[in-house]
Amino acid sequence: MIYTRFIACGDSFTEGMTDDFVEGQYRGWADRVADILASGSPDFTYANLAIRGKLVRQVVSDQVPVAMTFVTGKETVVSFHAGANDVLRPNYKQEIVLPLYAQAVRDLAASGATVLLFTVLERTGNTGKTADIWAARFSEFNKNVRAIAQEVGAVVADANEDSFMSDLRFLAKDRLHLNPMGHDRVAQGVLEVLGLPFAPQWRTPLPPAPAIPFLRRSLNYAQWFTSFLIPWMWRRVRRKSSGDGRSAKYPTPISWSISRPPDMSRSSLS
Template identity: 60%
Template sequence: LSQVINDQVPVALTYIEGPETLITFHAGANDAIRPGYDARASIAKYQQAVRELSKSGATILLFTVLEDTGNKGRGSKIWKERFAEFNKAIREVGQEVGAIVSDANDLDFFKDNRFLAFDRLHLNAEGHWRVSQGVLEVLGYPSNPAWRIPLPPAKKTPWLKERYIGVLWFFLFALPWIWRRIQGKSSGDNRSAKYPAPISWPPVN
């Protein structure tokens, strides 16, 4: 969250030309899933950043985090509790500054872990497509209404396969995450931005 606020927000502000400029702001989710998460401090930083962005006169689009992803277990319970509080703060500051808020938490069909990648954390291609259509809809642009159609009922996964997938996930994602926390490292360390300088999209020939 601090990196986004300190490094990215000041640069974004230099490109704003009024309400025709759309700023999408989504930060703080990674902070919320860490062991030392300070909800009060993070929420205060987030809301202040949104207030600063709103002063620019740009159109602001905020995103909540899906509280119920269809995952189970103690970790999912902590996830739900933390993001319920964080999302409440997003909605509050969004209403305060007149921002658009993309919020899928009232859509029951999204509570399906088949929209998640194998890491059980990020969206897969289908999940991203549905979010993209939801964003177009909330912005008032043409969108494909099929994004609201639930997936067909899931077939029951054989017990042995389910255990195998769980063990594989633990060794590929959970254990490395725990090890990084012990070492005080992050998966984002030493990574650079995909687009370190602003680009035009679609690309201009």
């Protein structure tokens, strides 16, 4: 099928943190997918409504209704990814978040769009009580994603389908957001589930990582703790979000010129 419009909804994952910085914006997997869609349709348009730090209720109330006004039919892809920020919070209430997520997907499907959903990695190699709690929460979250996708006929990009995606080398220094390699892998996975040209080797795991000396690991952890974890926790205490005051990077559908010439013969494998 030829898709002529792509509307992306969500949080930092879909905004593109922390991919390459292009013309003052993070590029991200969604821009990478838009490149391929634009190469297949001269009339292609793209909107990215995602804003970092947003909770599911904010994405549902602020982005989904807007996205629905842009839908022209099945030739419009609407991606929806929200809820991970909720799951990470101590006061997470799945009895509120999961039904809210499911109803938003139903509404998007009823608009006539091709709906694209995502599961979330349940494990990233971390251990301990907190990691176990998050893994259990994300497992239930993912069950909800798959169930509503089956109900409405949505397309799912499943992060847990291949274990290689849990490689920490796909993450930025904050250990939360994807780096350029990670965004490229996600983009290739999305292209595959949409039935579009993709790099066939995108599922190839990275080569084994060299051993990191204990002292270097300790220094890396200390740097991460002070540079990323403490500021994140401080925002939670103050009930602040990294997305406060920010606007969507492409709030209405625009004609999309390819941000970087697509090379479908390769993926980020090193």
